[in-house]
Amino acid sequence: MSAGPKLPHCLLSCLLLMAFVAGDSLRWATTCPQKWLYYRGYCYGYFTARKTWAEAEDECSRYGPMGRLASIHSQGASRVLSDYIARQSDRDNTWIGLRDDEQWKWSDNSAFDYQRWDREQPNNLWDKEDCFEFWHDYPCNYKFPFLCSHQL
Template sequence: MGQVVYFGLCLLGCFIIGSSSTPVEDTSDAEVAEKSPCPSGALYYRQNCYEFFGTSRTWDEAEAACQILRHGGHLASFPSMREEKLVSAYIKQRSSTNYVWIGLNATPNFNRLIWEWSDGTLYNSGSSLWDSRSPSSSVSSSECIALYNVQYLSSSSRWLQYNCAVSWPYVCKYKA
């Protein structure tokens, strides 16, 4: 009988220890979970995975690759400067690139550009990019946004409006 109780307590202990490694929802401003539900090499933050790809693609090719990678995947969008800086630091650890496609692009509408994230979220063109600049609303061939100065995280110039046909590495975002 004593061995059965001992075995049962050991099993209970293993269950308790094993369950504590499951990622919990980020209710504070805590950073990255120790045990990530994302693939190896990807960044986990606030129930999303960010995955960097060093292969250079045009903006459209990169967006298509993100959609194929995971259901609901898109080029990365950032709701805050903090999140953009975290993802930039992750990219800096993985690559020496200075330009990376993200999911902000524009659609010409009459005589102006309408900006939105590739996941369908509208971008308020009257607001500033997280580096204190606003994208141009004038119609041009520069209709996509790339992270810029990835290797210089303290730089004030962080996002660059550019021609979507240029090929650069990219970062995808999808639900964990």
């Protein structure tokens, strides 16, 4: 018997198996870190350490080139992330990536296309509240837990 026709079939099977294993490894390499939340192409991580807004933004940048304080672009995302924060054991006011630099903008420079202000917010009390925790403005030097995100 000749091994001729079986050899290309075996090689093709081996190549397909290797591609499947490599693809599976790549998929696992692009999942969220443990205890982070995946939502629509982004990973979100809640940090209980209390930091100023700038310190929190700096900490988030350590989670890859796209790491930032979270930006929120829909009611669905706001609801999902509010629920995620509510499930944390040491939850409190939580910094997100919104900041007032003459106008409201996200730290990742994405479009400011959604907001859900708390009642009577933003109020910029004493003209010193330029950073945002979950839909309430505060002075940027206050220290709160924070929500990081990075795109997969």
